[in-house]
Amino acid sequence: MTVESGDGSRPGGGSAPLVIDLTGVHKSFGPVEAVKGIDLNIASGEVVAFLGPNGAGKTTTIDMILGLSRPTAGRVTVFGMQSRQAIGRGLVSAVMQTGGLLKDLTVEETARYTASLFSHTRPVAEVLERAGIAAIAERMVGKCSGGEQQRLRFAMALLSDPELLILDEPTTGMDVEGRRSFWAAIRQDTARGRTVLFATHYLEEADAYADRIILVRQGKIVADGTSSEIKALAAGRTVRASLAGADEPSLRAIPGADDVEIRGETVLIHSSDSDAVARYLLTSTKARDLEITTRGLEDAFIALTSDDTDEYANSTGVPR
Amino acid sequence: MSTPSLAAPDLSTRRAPGLGSFNLTVLRLEVRRLLRNRRTVLFTMVLPVVFFLLFGLNSQYADQRHGYGNVSAFIMISMALYGAVLATTSGGAMVSIERAAGWSRQLRLTPLAPVAYIAIKMLTAMVLGLSSVTAVYVVGGLTGKPTMPVHLWILTALCVWVGSLVFAAFGLFMGYLLPTENVMQILSFALVLFAFGGGLFIPLSQYPKVLQTIAEFTPLYGLNELVHAPLTGGSPHLAWIANAVAWLAIFGGGAVWRFRKDTARV
Numbered sequence: 169m170t171v172e173s174g175d176g177s178r179p180g181g182g183s184a185p186l187v188i189d190l191t192g193v194h195k196s197f198g199p200v201e202a203v204k205g206i207d208l209n210i211a212s213g214e215v216v217a218f219l220g221p222n223g224a225g226k227t228t229t230i231d232m233i234l235g236l237s238r239p240t241a242g243r244v245t246v247f248g249m250q251s252r253q254a255i256g257r258g259l260v261s262a263v264m265q266t267g268g269l270l271k272d273l274t275v276e277e278t279a280r281y282t283a284s285l286f287s288h289t290r291p292v293a294e295v296l297e298r299a300g301i302a303a304i305a306e307r308m309v310g311k312c313s314g315g316e317q318q319r320l321r322f323a324m325a326l327l328s329d330p331e332l333l334i335l336d337e338p339t340t341g342m343d344v345e346g347r348r349s350f351w352a353a354i355r356q357d358t359a360r361g362r363t364v365l366f367a368t369h370y371l372e373e374a375d376a377y378a379d380r381i382i383l384v385r386q387g388k389i390v391a392d393g394t395s396s397e398i399k400a401l402a403a404g405r406t407v408r409a410s411l412a413g414a415d416e417p418s419l420r421a422i423p424g425a426d427d428v429e430i431r432g433e434t435v436l437i438h439s440s441d442s443d444a445v446a447r448y449l450l451t452s453t454k455a456r457d458l459e460i461t462t463r464g465l466e467d468a469f470i471a472l473t474s475d476d477t478d479e480y481a482n483s484t485g486v487p488r
Numbered sequence: 489m490s491t492p493s494l495a496a497p498d499l500s501t502r503r504a505p506g507l508g509s510f511n512l513t514v515l516r517l518e519v520r521r522l523l524r525n526r527r528t529v530l531f532t533m534v535l536p537v538v539f540f541l542l543f544g545l546n547s548q549y550a551d552q553r554h555g556y557g558n559v560s561a562f563i564m565i566s567m568a569l570y571g572a573v574l575a576t577t578s579g580g581a582m583v584s585i586e587r588a589a590g591w592s593r594q595l596r597l598t599p600l601a602p603v604a605y606i607a608i609k610m611l612t613a614m615v616l617g618l619s620s621v622t623a624v625y626v627v628g629g630l631t632g633k634p635t636m637p638v639h640l641w642i643l644t645a646l647c648v649w650v651g652s653l654v655f656a657a658f659g660l661f662m663g664y665l666l667p668t669e670n671v672m673q674i675l676s677f678a679l680v681l682f683a684f685g686g687g688l689f690i691p692l693s694q695y696p697k698v699l700q701t702i703a704e705f706t707p708l709y710g711l712n713e714l715v716h717a718p719l720t721g722g723s724p725h726l727a728w729i730a731n732a733v734a735w736l737a738i739f740g741g742g743a744v745w746r747f748r749k750d751t752a753r754v
Contacts, residue, residue, distance in 0.1 A: 236596060247499055256504035256599040264597075267590025272521050284513035285598040287505035324594075331499075 185248025187212050187332050187363045193242035195228050202228040204387035215358050217378035218367040221473055225387040226367040230336050234262055258286045258328035263321045263335045271310030275301055275320055286328045299323035300353055315346035335366035351377055371469050385473040398468050405442040405462050409455040411435050422448050508601025518612040528578050533623045536571030540564055540624055545633050555720040557636025564628040565644050566688040569715055571620035572652035577675050579613025580659020584671040602751045613656035621649050640718050647715040657739035664746030686712040707735040
């Protein structure tokens with residue numbers, strides 16, 4: 169697997185280990201193979217989105233990076249060491265989806281408890297301020313809203329001033345405003361050059377906050393690149409028209425057409441040359457009501473992560 | 489595209505903390521958590537005190553001589569033991585709630601070593617156990633009913649407290665075994681049975697012979713006899729020690745077994 173250009177030269181003169189290095193990682197739960205061979209290199213300072221539908225293997229992979237579970241096959245290193253060692257030194261922290269809080273401690277006590285476990289920490293007050301929960305420091309965790317609890321998890325993750333921050337679906341269950349302000353806090357923080365890996369199934373989050381998007385589907389990486397590179401994979405346009413009795417082979421033969429779908433009397437043709445498709449449809453068939461639309465990241469996401477796209481992903485030269 | 493930071497992180501400045509992150513801040517916060525739980529405080533400090541006031545002051549027998557003291561002192565020791573084992577069991581069983589809340593998993597993302605965590609849980613349980621013993625002994629002293637030499641007040645209190653460690657292990661074992669937030673409701677019931685079995689509430693001599701024999705194998709029997717031995721006089725029977733050691737081994741072994749299973753990476 170290749171990582172995008174530019175990562176070959178390590179910052180700091182070539183000797184620094186990769187922040188995350190997964191080689192041939194597989195994970196099975198009994199007969200179910202959740203992760204089917206992931207190779208992944210993440211360098212210092214990258215902000216990476218792990219994007220995929222539910223059940224794609226994102227959380228399983230993150231658990232292995234954090235040392236919470238062991239790969240069935242393959243190798244995981246974080247800063248060139250075992251995850252547990254990296255966590256012990258306070259180099260890695262994580263914001264998990266749910267749980268992980270005690271209801272009968274206050275916000276401040278929870279942070280102080282966590283801070284006491286590390287040898288090197290930022291001051292509790294400063295971190296609460298940065299996470300935007302200084303005002304509710306004395307509140308019992310059990311009385312905090314979901315968004316406030318998530319900010320507390322974020323504060324706990326910031327305490328050790330980690331070099332790598334991992335967020336597993338951090339905004340699940342938050343409303344739009346909560347999500348926006350949560351990401352604003354993260355954004356502010358990543359400006360300091362921390363390496364960030366976050367899992368999400370919200371496209372707009374990946375698009376807006378990541379420098380690099382890794383698309384996962386069924387336990388494999390199907391695409392890896394910047395947001396615009398991912399969009400380009402699904403470049404071209406979709407031509408939609410009403411056409412009774414469409415002949416699929418002849419539609420597929422149109423130059424540039426790479427995907428043809430016939431839904432009753434409607435045909436959808438995806439093509440890098442929509443003009444040629446439109447010209448063909450209007451001159452050689454009885455097609456009418458013609459529409460031409462551009463695919464966005466959402467279509468790219470659907471195209472790359474839906475079930476029948478293995479061939480498509482490979483044929484369009486996904487930069488893996 | 490990625491924006492690598494100018495300098496690679498200097499990993500050499502980061503060290504793992506000593507003692508597996510065991511520290512007093514955590515111990516203090518854990519004790520505070522326990523004391524915030526009104527039901528725990530009620531069960532471990534108020535209940536044994538109330539039991540002592542109900543059973544330990546009865547004029548029919550309280551002043552009767554028993555060993556180096558009187559019956560009231562004997563009952564005070566029994567109730568202190570009951571309170572202490574309730575306290576240490578509660579403290580240990582807190583791991584159940586913590587596992588259900590995902591806190592144990594959260595702690596695995598910190599340098600805290602699993603063994604240090606267990607040490608904190610045991611010590612927290614013991615702090616609560618000590619406050620329970622102290623509550624019963626202070627109220628006992630204030631009533632003026634229990635009589636025994638000063639050194640026996642101290643010695644029996646210490647025996648009760650140290651002995652209750654067996655039940656910190658019991659609480660941990662059950663906390664890891666039972667996946668429920670209501671674990672203490674089940675355990676309080678079990679402890680009442682153990683208390684009857686150990687002769688804490690009613691002397692075993694008043695039970696039918698068959699029940700007496702069965703009672704001698706229950707977890708509080710050996711401990712109860714041992715903590716009363718300084719007051720009653722005479723050397724401790726081997727059977728008492730065997731009972732206490734066997735149950736410590738069972739609870740301790742069970743806790744280690746479940747704990748290993750819980751922290752194993754899958």
